Amino acid sequence: MNSVDLALKEAMEIDGATGVALVDFTSGMTLGTLGSNHTFDLEVAAAGNTEVIRAKIRTMESLGLADTIEDILITLGRQYHLIRLLQSHTGRGLFLYLVLDKARANLAMARHRLRSIESQLDI
Incomplete structure (x- = not known):
């Protein structure tokens, strides 16, 4: 298993997790998905949430906020x-x-675990 597969598997071990994706928000494409809910399309959700991030980045730029989104x-x-x-x-x-x-x-706990998963992710 590569680093992405391991990160997705570990994220699915978080209590209550039903789906996870690693996404490139410059393109909206997923680099990997894993989920237990077959009626929830992670590819569509990932693409839609790419727009959420882009909108927030534009808003921060308009406000002159020199900060990053956690x-x-x-x-x-x-x-x-x-x-x-x-x-x-x-x-x-x-x-x-x-x-x-x-x-x-x-x-x-989910936020804490995602930070930990991120620190181990090697792409």
Whole structure:
């Protein structure tokens, strides 16, 4: 298994995880996906969340904010969607996209685990 496969597998071990993708937000293409929910299209979700990141970056530029995005949380009725921009790969425009079942997830622990996974990811 390569580093991406291992990172996705480890992310799926996070309590409540139902899907994960490693995404290039410059193109919207996934570099890998893994999920247990076959009715949820991670490819479509990854492409859509690419637009969320691009919009936030444009807004930050318009405001003159000289900062970086650590993560973006989207809270739905039954799910958390956690988008973590990879700080170690910022120039490459990569993010981890994690879908969590809200009833089973510990959001603080999920954020902590994604940071740890990122630190071990070698692309």
